[in-house]
Amino acid sequence: MANLENQNLIDSTDHSPDTTTAAAIQHHPQPPPSITSKQLNPIASLILQPFQWLKMLSSELNPSFILGIFVVYGLSHGFSASFFKVVTDYYWKDVQNVQPSKVQVFIGLYHIPWVMKPIWGLMTDVFPVRGYKRRPYFILAGVVGVMAAITVAEGGARVGVGAALWCLIAIAAGMAMADVTIDACIARNSIEMKALAPDMQSLCGVCSSAGALIGYSTSGFFVHHLGPQIALGLLAIPAASQIILGFVIYEKKTSDDSSSEKKQAIENLGGALKGMYETIQFPHVWKPSLYMYISIALSFSTHEGQFYWYTDPKAGPAFSQELVGMVHAIGALASIFGVLIYHKLFKDYQFRNLLFYAQLVYGLSGMLDLMFILRWNLIIGLPDYLFVVLEESVSRIVSRVRWMPMMVLSTTLCPIGIEGTFFALLMSIDSLGSLSSKWGGAVILHVFHVTRTDFANLWVVILIRNFLRIATLSFIFLVPNTDRLESGSKSVDLETNSDNVQLLPLKERHDV
Numbered sequence: 001m002a003n004l005e006n007q008n009l010i011d012s013t014d015h016s017p018d019t020t021t022a023a024a025i026q027h028h029p030q031p032p033p034s035i036t037s038k039q040l041n042p043i044a045s046l047i048l049q050p051f052q053w054l055k056m057l058s059s060e061l062n063p064s065f066i067l068g069i070f071v072v073y074g075l076s077h078g079f080s081a082s083f084f085k086v087v088t089d090y091y092w093k094d095v096q097n098v099q100p101s102k103v104q105v106f107i108g109l110y111h112i113p114w115v116m117k118p119i120w121g122l123m124t125d126v127f128p129v130r131g132y133k134r135r136p137y138f139i140l141a142g143v144v145g146v147m148a149a150i151t152v153a154e155g156g157a158r159v160g161v162g163a164a165l166w167c168l169i170a171i172a173a174g175m176a177m178a179d180v181t182i183d184a185c186i187a188r189n190s191i192e193m194k195a196l197a198p199d200m201q202s203l204c205g206v207c208s209s210a211g212a213l214i215g216y217s218t219s220g221f222f223v224h225h226l227g228p229q230i231a232l233g234l235l236a237i238p239a240a241s242q243i244i245l246g247f248v249i250y251e252k253k254t255s256d257d258s259s260s261e262k263k264q265a266i267e268n269l270g271g272a273l274k275g276m277y278e279t280i281q282f283p284h285v286w287k288p289s290l291y292m293y294i295s296i297a298l299s300f301s302t303h304e305g306q307f308y309w310y311t312d313p314k315a316g317p318a319f320s321q322e323l324v325g326m327v328h329a330i331g332a333l334a335s336i337f338g339v340l341i342y343h344k345l346f347k348d349y350q351f352r353n354l355l356f357y358a359q360l361v362y363g364l365s366g367m368l369d370l371m372f373i374l375r376w377n378l379i380i381g382l383p384d385y386l387f388v389v390l391e392e393s394v395s396r397i398v399s400r401v402r403w404m405p406m407m408v409l410s411t412t413l414c415p416i417g418i419e420g421t422f423f424a425l426l427m428s429i430d431s432l433g434s435l436s437s438k439w440g441g442a443v444i445l446h447v448f449h450v451t452r453t454d455f456a457n458l459w460v461v462i463l464i465r466n467f468l469r470i471a472t473l474s475f476i477f478l479v480p481n482t483d484r485l486e487s488g489s490k491s492v493d494l495e496t497n498s499d500n501v502q503l504l505p506l507k508e509r510h511d512v
Contacts, residue, residue: 053199054066054203057196057199057200057203060193060196061189061193061196061200062250064248064249064250065185065189065249065250066203067245067248067249068138068182068185068245068249069182069186069200069203069204069207070207071241071242071244071245072178072179072181072182072242072245073182073203073204073207073208073211074207074208074210074211075211075238075241076145076174076175076178076179076211076238076239076241076242077175077179077204077207077208077211078207078208078209078210078211078212078213078214078215078332079211079212079214079215079238080145080171080175080211080215080235080238080239081175081212081215082211082212082215082216082219082328082332083215083216083218083219083222083231083234083235084168084171084172084215084232084235085219085328086215086216086219086220086223086324086325086328087219087222087223087228087231087232088107088168088228088232089103089304089307090223090228090321091164091228091229091232092106093307093308093311093452094228095227095228095229096161096164098161099451099452100304100305100307100308100445100450100451100452101304101305101442101443101445101446101450101451102442103304104301104303104304104438104439104441104442104445105438105439105442106165106168107301107303107304107438108434108435108438108439108442109165109169110168110169110172111172111431111432111434111435111438112169112172112435113169113172113173113175113176113177114172114176114179114427114428114430114431114434115428115431115432115435116176116428117176117179117180117425117427117428117431118425118428120137120176120177120180120181121180121183121184121422121423121425123137124137124180124181124184125184128254130253131253131254132251132253132254133184133251133254134181134184134185134249134251135246135247135249135251136246137177137178137180137181137246138178138181138242138243138245138246138249139242139243139246139247140177141173141174141175141176141177141178141181141239141242142174142178142239142240142241142242142243142244142245142246143174143239143243144170144173144174144177144239145170145171145174145175145178145235145236145238145239145242146174146236146239146240146243147170148167148168148170148171148173148174149167149171149232149233149234149235149236149239150233150236151167152164152167152168152171152229152232152233153229153230153231153232153233153236154233155167155229159229168232171232171235171239174239174242178242179427180427183423183427184423186200186201186204186423187422187423197408198343198347198408199343201404201407201408202339202342202343202347202404204407205335205336205338205339205342205400205404206336206339206340208335209332209333209335209336209338209339209400210332210336212328212329212332212335213329213332213333213336214329215329215332216325216326216327216328216329216331216332217325217326217328217329217332218325219231219325219328220320220321220322220323220324220325220326221321221322221325222234223321223325224320224321224322279422280425284480287478287479287480288351288406288409288410288478288479288480289426289429290475290478291355291475291476291478291479292406292410292426292429292430292433293429293430293432293433293436294433294472294475294478295359295402295433295472295475296430296433296434296436296437297432297433297436297437297440298437298468298469298471298472299362299437299465299468299469299472300437300440300441300444300461300464300465300468301434301437301438301440301441302369302441302444302445302458302461302462302465303441304441304445305441305445305450305455305458305461306369306373306458306462307324308450308452308455309373309455309458310324310388311324312453312455314453315453315455316455317384317385317388319384319385319388323385327385327388327389327392328392330389330392330393331392331393331395331396332396333393334392334393334394334396334397335396335397335399335400337397338396338397338398338399338400338401338404339400339404341397341400341401342400342401342404342405343404346401346404346405347404347405347408349405350481351405351406351409351479351480351481352476352477352479352480352481353481354401354405355402355405355406355476355479356473356476358398358401358402359402359469359470359472359473359476360470360473361398362395362398362399362402362469363466363467363469363470363472363473364466364470365391365394365395365398366395366462366465366466366469367466368387368390368391368394368395369391369462369466370459370462370463370466371387372384372387372388372391373455373458373459373462374459409480410423410426410427441461441465444461444464444465445461448460448461
């Protein structure tokens with residue numbers, strides 16, 4: 001079985017631009033006529049297709065790598081993040097009695113561990129532990145998550161706002177460390193097997209959305225029956241799975257000499273920082289990265305104001321805890337459809353054109369929130385629960401189609417050798433945008449005096465948010481007008497410190 005960290009997945013004797021695609025085709029010859037005839041049944045083909053796809057990915061990559069995607073993206077990134085989102089909303093609202101604008105600030109603090117992803121990436125790339133780069137960090141992430149979840153759940157009334165906030169930040173830190181570690185594996189494989197990069201991102205998207213579906217659909221039930229504080233303790237289970245993953249995921253040991261490890265780590269640290277600094281300066285890298293930040297930051301988050309309104313028995317529709325969870329669960333299901341739509345219809349489209357129309361639809365779809373807050377849905381005869389499901393589904397589908405191409409582009413921009421660090425840097429820009437969005441939303445909610453009981457100006461806040469989403473289109477020129485990384489792109493050669501080379505696997509660079 002191929003080693004996902006060290007084994008070369010591209011034939012070293014083939015240096016043509018289509019090497020990876022050709023190799024993938026050679027691994028999967030056309031089935032004999034007898035098998036093809038059996039696949040004419042569309043229902044059977046539809047059922048078998050996902051399993052055949054997973055079998056193909058497992059044969060091309062490492063099965064333990066696929067397991068890592070299921071654990072991190074499915075349980076941690078999907079289930080834990082969605083469960084965490086709903087349960088913490090009720091925790092701050094019902095247990096700690098915090099105002100919505102202040103909760104927005106707290107949510108922004110949750111994103112700080114995600115903004116620190118380059119630090120976690122540097123650790124996984126240049127500071128191996130006992131010869132392993134990835135396995136120890138899965139274990140560390142799991143331990144941090146388990147301890148924090150148990151602390152906030154068992155603390156009872158002794159846990160104040162400050163202590164609870166630190167525990168929740170620690171839970172987010174455990175998720176972020178595990179996410180960076182698996183992303184380093186994904187980035188490495190995406191560089192070495194470019195033809196499978198969209199498939200890997202699609203698998204991540206499906207796992208994340210499926211996990212979110214379970215997390216959202218069960219969150220309301222557990223909040224209702226256990227209470228928000230005890231429900232947070234359940235997050236220790238996905239964190240424990242990361243510890244198990246650290247022991248079972250396959251990784252080749254690099255060295256047994258701890259002293260040589262430390263010396264090599266110090267040498268690699270300088271090279272990684274230099275390579276990261278030089279690579280981010282190239283226009284084809286910093287321009288889409290800047291667009292990534294702007295597109296998130298300008299879409300101010302109004303979630304807490306809307307959540308408090310949803311659950312208010314006087315001003316809003318007074319949604320129950322179970323219904324709130326189910327609405328989000330339906331949104332997660334719609335997110336899976338968004339991944340499938342991108343994978344089947346749009347993965348070969350040019351980045352700029354796809355993102356332009358996706359962002360436009362994203363801004364216009366926000367008007368559904370405005371209609372709901374103004375209760376126009378009742379005027380046209382749509383009940384609250386049906387309208388909010390429609391709004392959530394549209395928003396999730398568009399968000400997925402809007403973001404998938406940026407993820408594919410990000411994985412192909414990472415230089416070999418610091419792929420974990422650099423991909424973490426790109427994703428920290430995403431997190432920094434989210435932090436700006438949350439805190440910007442907190443400011444605007446405070447300015448327009450949206451509180452626990454006063455929602456008179458909530459519609460104005462949402463209108464401003466929608467306008468800023470559409471205004472993001474003026475920055476679309478920052479996105480490359482291509483469906484893949486162009487052959488003339490430059491990057492840093494970490495071996496020669498030259499900047500006049502393609503951002504391609506090492507075996508392909510001599511073609512530049």
